[in-house]
Amino acid sequence: MVTRRDVGKIGIAAGIAGTAGLAPRAAYAADGAATAVEAAKQYAGQTITIVWEAGLQSLDPLNFSGPKWKELTGIDVKVVEVPVAEMFTKIMQDFKSGAGAYDALNVIPSWMPDLANAGALEDLDPFVDKYGYRDELMKIASTYRDNQMKVNGKIYGLPDDGDVFVMYYRTDVLNDPAIQKAYKDKYGADMPVPPTNWKDFDQVGQVITEAGGGKLYGAAFFREPGYGNFMFQERFRNEGGKFFDADTMKATINSDAGVKVFTDWVAENKWAPAGVEQWGFVENLAAFLQGQTAMTISWPPYGRWAASYGTDQEVMSWVPKSTIAGKVGYAMTPGGHPELAAGFCLSVSSTSKNKEAAYLFIQWLNSEATSLERVKLPYALRDPFRDSHFTDAGYAALWPEAKDYLKALQDGANNGLLDLSLLQTDKYEEVLRQSVSKLWAGDDPKAILDAAAAEWDAITEKIGVDKQKAVYADWASKSGAYPKM
């Protein structure tokens, strides 16, 4: 909300700028949220349409930010809910048809090169400068800011979601003396709590399953292909794998690292709950919250819901009651480099007829003040992504272990691995999704990955080896592309 003080600040800044003959940039340098609100008032009565992921994610603009923006500026926000699997398609269809149905967009960062190169996204630099938002943008955690904002040096999206995989483990189970003794008897060493590499993780998981008597399992995972794509990308790189030979652009996902990941997955399924091959977000969540699994890896919301934060709200009634609040530890995923899986940036559609109003809305959403409120919404799925979010005292007081949780997210952001992002990324990811699916059908890991590598090569050939090589080199040069070994 804009206070009198905010308005005053803007007024003073504008006065100084006017007398000093500065560009409008300085006039707006005070506060990203207040600036956006003041500037947007000229568009009162208009409607901006924003594409948002269907489901819980959309409750943010539907219940919180949309109505608040309307109250502050008089601009209506129309939310178009689209399942994440169809978002890219819908955005491209709108762009290709020139319909201009969307003004603002939620964009997964790995799609950004494709959308920007196709011309579907508006270059945001002129707006960022015009409204003096650059300084506030720089306060976004460096991983997201440096890697998920620009294409070819231009800003096409405001990083708006600190998606990162976190390892959650049951502190009561992993610290249980009986389980620790069973581990020592079996492996002749103290049980690592929490495990920090995959070998230890698998050993701990197996021991817990053996001790659990069919009621408690060592761990469960996302195994459904859509999620398996992210899990593979993370683990493959933690095992030392590289996606391509940087000189030839030949795919190298069929290397020993890739085969090891697939082989280990099949072995893990034997001590994980039956049918884990089908598990996605909800199945894995339910098992963990109901105390059926001792460890898992997922996005940040699991941690909030496991602590029962916000799950008493009606819109959260589908989340199983947590039986493990106060018994959950947060850690980096084995290998120490978690996947910055998916995430969202806020962009403006190049075919929008309300570009300025759309930009002002996303600047306000993304601003330090508004984003802090948004990441604390119990029903939304936006996760902390600004340095100030990780250190916010209010957030750290939301539940007893929230401070540890924020630290795990910050560590994850600092050490995280970016999703592969090339030209036509989805084609490469689709091959990975198909490969995971084939693995669960019982095909041989090496044969699957050999075929996948051949398909990747064919895609690269079609796009153009040199063209893709340059994009890959740019991506691989980013700090989060590969672990620093």
Place this chain on the structure above:
Amino acid sequence: MPAIAAHHQPDRNFKYWIIAPAVFLLLLIGLFPLIYSLVVSFMRIDMMDTDTSFAGLYNYKQLFKDSRLWWSLAHTLLITVIALPLELVLGLAMAYLFLEKLPSRQIFISLLVLPTIISPIVAGATWRLLFDNKYGPINQIISWIAGQRVDALWTINPSLVYPAIIFCEIWQWTPFMFLILLAALSNVDKSQTEAAEIDGASFIRTFRYVVLPAIWPVMAIAILIRGLDLFRIFDIIWALTQGGPGTKTETISIYAYVQGFKQFETSYTAAIAFLVIFLLTVVCTWAIRRMGLVK
């Protein structure tokens, strides 16, 4: 007489003017997309490029090299050749059953027809939940019957996924066959079947030589409609498996969708569409002749 002829001349042209808007509209919404798609299939339009230059037969040549395309056609044929006869036989058996006067016959018929009025995508999504390993009742029921826990992965295990798909398809569309065949059987001349019975003809012989010729035109149409439906099957499989595991249940419609709307290979997808049009035209022409639908 000449005066009369002159008076009638404008009438002959006027009738063409009357139907012209309708014909124009039909051509616009029917023929134009077809021609436009054909033109697109000779270009190189994809996600990144809108290259409208002539690409010759490039996309059509690619079709022959694309093993995933031919596998998707094979999967489509497999589903068609299994599901179609089963739906026909079950629909016929049900129609025979309901030919007799049964108590509450109308209510049962209405209930049996219910699956056909459900959207296939909804039916598929519902069956996916029913087949779910963790929450689905199907595995629970099988476990009760078996007396031990059964963890069948219906939408993942390659040996179970086709039975699951075909079961859903039969569940939804057998009632369609049933309704059409019931109508056809109801119109069979009873005096002929009674005469055959009096002459001592077996049920099979009566069906083969009396009933089948009478219901064949209707049955052939039902087979043709369901055959075409099965050839373009999409919704149920998409909801159940999305063509997986891997691409093991990917049909030609799913493959075309993936190429067109997920990979944005617009020109290549147009070429696939024309391959399908060509194949269906050949098969339909052959089937219509073979079934004797056109004398």
